[in-house]
Amino acid sequence: MKKFSNYFLGFAALFALFLIAACDEDVPVENTNALNPEIFFESRSQVEAAVNSAYNQFQTLYQRVGYVFPDAISDEVVASGDPNFAPYNRFEFNATLDNIALYWTACFNGVGACNFVIGNEDRMRANAEGSDFSDEDIDNALGQAYYLRALYYYHLVKRFGGVPLKIDVLTATNDEPRATADQVYNQIIADLQMSTTLTLSKGATEKGRVTKEAAYAMLGKVYLHRELYPEAKDAFSNVTNHSLLPIEEYRDNFSETGEHNDESMFEIGYNGEVGTEAERWAQTGIGTSEVTFRSQDYTGWANARPSTKIIEEFEEDDPRLDLAILQDDTNSYGPGDAFQFPCPGCVGGPVWYKFSQLYDEQNVSQNSGVNVRIMRYADVVLMQAEVEMNLNNNDAAVDFLNEIRDRAGMPRYGTATMDARGFPVNTKEQIFDAIVHERFVELCGEQVRFDDLVRWNLDDQELSIFPDANFNNPDPSLRVTRNYDPSVHRVMPIPQNEIDANTQMTGADQNPGY
Numbered sequence: 001m002k003k004f005s006n007y008f009l010g011f012a013a014l015f016a017l018f019l020i021a022a023c024d025e026d027v028p029v030e031n032t033n034a035l036n037p038e039i040f041f042e043s044r045s046q047v048e049a050a051v052n053s054a055y056n057q058f059q060t061l062y063q064r065v066g067y068v069f070p071d072a073i074s075d076e077v078v079a080s081g082d083p084n085f086a087p088y089n090r091f092e093f094n095a096t097l098d099n100i101a102l103y104w105t106a107c108f109n110g111v112g113a114c115n116f117v118i119g120n121e122d123r124m125r126a127n128a129e130g131s132d133f134s135d136e137d138i139d140n141a142l143g144q145a146y147y148l149r150a151l152y153y154y155h156l157v158k159r160f161g162g163v164p165l166k167i168d169v170l171t172a173t174n175d176e177p178r179a180t181a182d183q184v185y186n187q188i189i190a191d192l193q194m195s196t197t198l199t200l201s202k203g204a205t206e207k208g209r210v211t212k213e214a215a216y217a218m219l220g221k222v223y224l225h226r227e228l229y230p231e232a233k234d235a236f237s238n239v240t241n242h243s244l245l246p247i248e249e250y251r252d253n254f255s256e257t258g259e260h261n262d263e264s265m266f267e268i269g270y271n272g273e274v275g276t277e278a279e280r281w282a283q284t285g286i287g288t289s290e291v292t293f294r295s296q297d298y299t300g301w302a303n304a305r306p307s308t309k310i311i312e313e314f315e316e317d318d319p320r321l322d323l324a325i326l327q328d329d330t331n332s333y334g335p336g337d338a339f340q341f342p343c344p345g346c347v348g349g350p351v352w353y354k355f356s357q358l359y360d361e362q363n364v365s366q367n368s369g370v371n372v373r374i375m376r377y378a379d380v381v382l383m384q385a386e387v388e389m390n391l392n393n394n395d396a397a398v399d400f401l402n403e404i405r406d407r408a409g410m411p412r413y414g415t416a417t418m419d420a421r422g423f424p425v426n427t428k429e430q431i432f433d434a435i436v437h438e439r440f441v442e443l444c445g446e447q448v449r450f451d452d453l454v455r456w457n458l459d460d461q462e463l464s465i466f467p468d469a470n471f472n473n474p475d476p477s478l479r480v481t482r483n484y485d486p487s488v489h490r491v492m493p494i495p496q497n498e499i500d501a502n503t504q505m506t507g508a509d510q511n512p513g514y
């Protein structure tokens with residue numbers, strides 16, 4: 001169902017509503033070029049419109065760059081020569097690339113939309129009496145905005161490190177100095193804590209909206225990344241109302257028809273509707289921002305092929321391989337696996353099956369309506385395993401790992417079979433190796449691998465060699481090295497146009513190495 005993605009009207013909807021209001025001679029209009037809260041937040045539809053605008057920049061982000069950046073810089077893909085992928089796959093990017101500026105701008109536009117909701121709490125509450133919206137509606141609106149602001153800043157801090165903190169609706173348009181990464185994370189945690197107290201639970205709100213469970217899941221993830229393990233455990237303990245899909249329904253995690261299932265924690269909605277050619281590249285949150293190129297990029301054009309490294313990481317009897325990656329003469333696809341790969345008009349394998357239109361027997365195109373899954377419950381289970389390991393609760397960690405193995409119908413950790421496969425779990429170090437393996441195969445192609453490697457300090461080891469056919473050759477001279485430098489490439493450069501325009505930043509604020 002694509003009902004909610006049709007609500008992603010963005011700032012265009014807000015401006016339209018203000019124009020309507022400005023046509024009423026009884027409405028005071030002081031500045032027709034700015035959003036004026038004095039003539040807004042007077043009805044439930046206006047509250048919802050403001051909240052909806054906070055979602056739409058994620059549509060802009062995940063039309064392409066949101067998945068390109070973290071996947072291309074990982075060891076899961078080998079990129080084609082497409083300029084959207086190649087510089088990042090080779091670690092040859094710089095501060096002047098348009099896509100980096102687009103990513104930065106989309107995130108801060110999203111932050112601004114969230115601030116517009118959060119900063120007008122008092123006005124909403126003052127207007128609630130006698131209106132068609134309640135305090136619960138206001139709480140839910142604020143909870144969504146706090147979550148989304150945290151998520152935008154999470155995307156920013158992961159890609160750039162410390163960034164300007166713009167959290168006041170009255171001053172957010174002003175230039176701000178660059179904050180530290182620690183300060184950004186502290187704000188993210190504060191926002192997510194607020195969201196957990198304000199949002200509604202799954203089933204009590206419309207599909208596609210932020211839920212209390214999604215807020216707790218994201219809070220736990222941030223705590224884990226900050227090595228705050230007791231806090232992460234407590235946050236994850238509040239993630240209820242979700243479950244792992246059986247392996248027979250596993251593809252629902254990546255298909256259009258399987259959206260908003262019990263394993264999905266939070267999704268970015270697309271409906272496959274195409275706007276005009278002028279709208280295609282406008283990045284406004286309407287028109288072709290209702291579609292994503294993910295299926296075309298990864299499956300049709302094969303701009304980001306699955307690496308040999310990820311394919312070889314799967315155990316031979318792992319059913320998840322054929323549900324994640326299509327290989328010549330080995331895969332069937334579509335409903336009932338009725339069709340043989342390669343599909344008509346598709347390049348040969350290997351290509352990504354995940355998030356392709358092939359799951360639903362559709363032609364691969366630029367106009368994909370498959371939602372982007374920001375987090376699913378499998379990720380939460382694996383993070384719980386990591387938390388328990390770091391708290392020295394080894395048995396509990398293995399139990400969480402085996403939830404994922406049981407769903408896949410794979411041998412359990414702690415058995416002779418897995419010991420023989422090279423994955424004993426008798427020590428903390430061995431459990432860690434099992435977590436690394438399980439996250440690699442379960443979450444491949446889902447924009448988590450690079451950040452995992454950085455968190456584990458394995459990035460230099462794993463990213464310095466291209467993950468192609470020769471990545472594990474015992475002869476180092478036959479391996480193709482990448483340009484990865486952990487002192488530089490853990491983050492991307494601050495866009496040059498931001499440094500040039502922001503009066504509170506100078507060249508000294510640029511990330512080292514750029």
